[in-house]
Amino acid sequence: MLTLEGVSKTYSGGVQALNDITLTVPPGMFGLLGPNGAGKSTLMRTIATLQAPDSGAIRFGEIDVIADPMALRRRLGYLPQEFGAFPRTSPEAMLRHLATLKGVAPQDRDALVDDLLVRTNLYDVRRKSVDTFSGGMRQRFGIAQALIGKPELVIVDEPTAGLDPAERRRFHNLLADIGDSVVVILSTHIVEDVAELCPQMAIMAGGRILAQGAPADLVAGLEGRLWRKLIKRGEPVEAQGQIISTRRLSGQLEVRVLADVQEAGTQPAVPSLEDCYFATLRTHGHQTGDV
Numbered sequence: 001m002l003t004l005e006g007v008s009k010t011y012s013g014g015v016q017a018l019n020d021i022t023l024t025v026p027p028g029m030f031g032l033l034g035p036n037g038a039g040k041s042t043l044m045r046t047i048a049t050l051q052a053p054d055s056g057a058i059r060f061g062e063i064d065v066i067a068d069p070m071a072l073r074r075r076l077g078y079l080p081q082e083f084g085a086f087p088r089t090s091p092e093a094m095l096r097h098l099a100t101l102k103g104v105a106p107q108d109r110d111a112l113v114d115d116l117l118v119r120t121n122l123y124d125v126r127r128k129s130v131d132t133f134s135g136g137m138r139q140r141f142g143i144a145q146a147l148i149g150k151p152e153l154v155i156v157d158e159p160t161a162g163l164d165p166a167e168r169r170r171f172h173n174l175l176a177d178i179g180d181s182v183v184v185i186l187s188t189h190i191v192e193d194v195a196e197l198c199p200q201m202a203i204m205a206g207g208r209i210l211a212q213g214a215p216a217d218l219v220a221g222l223e224g225r226l227w228r229k230l231i232k233r234g235e236p237v238e239a240q241g242q243i244i245s246t247r248r249l250s251g252q253l254e255v256r257v258l259a260d261v262q263e264a265g266t267q268p269a270v271p272s273l274e275d276c277y278f279a280t281l282r283t284h285g286h287q288t289g290d291v
Contacts, residue, residue, distance in 0.1 A: 001025065004057070026183070031197065032044075032187040033203050060152075087131055139171055155187070229267065
């Protein structure tokens with residue numbers, strides 16, 4: 001289990017990227033959901049020991065991460081939002097090189113690399129240059145390198161951004177398989193990724209954790225309090241309750257409203273994780289970009 005207590009980070013210039021983050025991450029898939037600029041990547045880099053927080057504590061099992069970062073690195077697999085590979089290098093050669101750097105015994109490297117290439121569906125292209133890979137193939141290669149050394153904690157930062165639906169589905173299946181046995185933190189701004197993969201999650205914005213729990217429990221908090229109404233083009237967008245989101249629907253504008261009492265012209269709406277996400281952001285004063 002990964003625990004964070006009171007973790008804060010302020011960059012030069014006074015920008016506070018992390019503000020008193022307290023979080024418990026159990027084994028399995030854990031979704032960290034938030035808009036761009038929420039502080040998610042800063043938090044992932046801090047957990048991965050690429051930077052130290054200004055204050056707070058981070059523990060992974062018996063490891064004091066801040067006091068002994070090397071102990072965590074031996075158990076960590078990390079796929080950052082952007083990563084590179086040597087040009088004109090095959091995934092097979094690159095994985096073998098990384099396995100050497102991670103201290104995998106020479107007699108074990110070939111079997112390990114073959115296993116990772118099969119698990120990530122890259123075995124048939126193992127000798128092609130990574131430069132020629134599609135976005136989804138590069139992400140699968142990124143996961144392969146993150147899994148070298150049988151990590152107990154895997155961090156993936158915005159892994160499905162820009163992937164087509166087929167590649168996104170393959171990547172989801174791969175992450176779900178990994179999450180059966182280790183702690184996997186999925187940092188993303190894509191609600192569907194968390195809804196489909198994660199039994200536990202947190203919503204983050206402005207450097208703070210705004211909500212944490214099981215997606216179903218968070219969504220249940222909107223039951224009986226979410227309403228919808230359709231507005232014709234040119235009509236004013238207004239409501240007595242809190243407007244959490246809007247979208248175009250069959251030539252009209254659908255307005256989702258959070259209120260304890262139904263108001264005239266609205267109908268009950270079935271809440272989703274997206275509604276919960278928008279409602280959480282709006283309740284804490286963060287703009288959602290569509291209202």
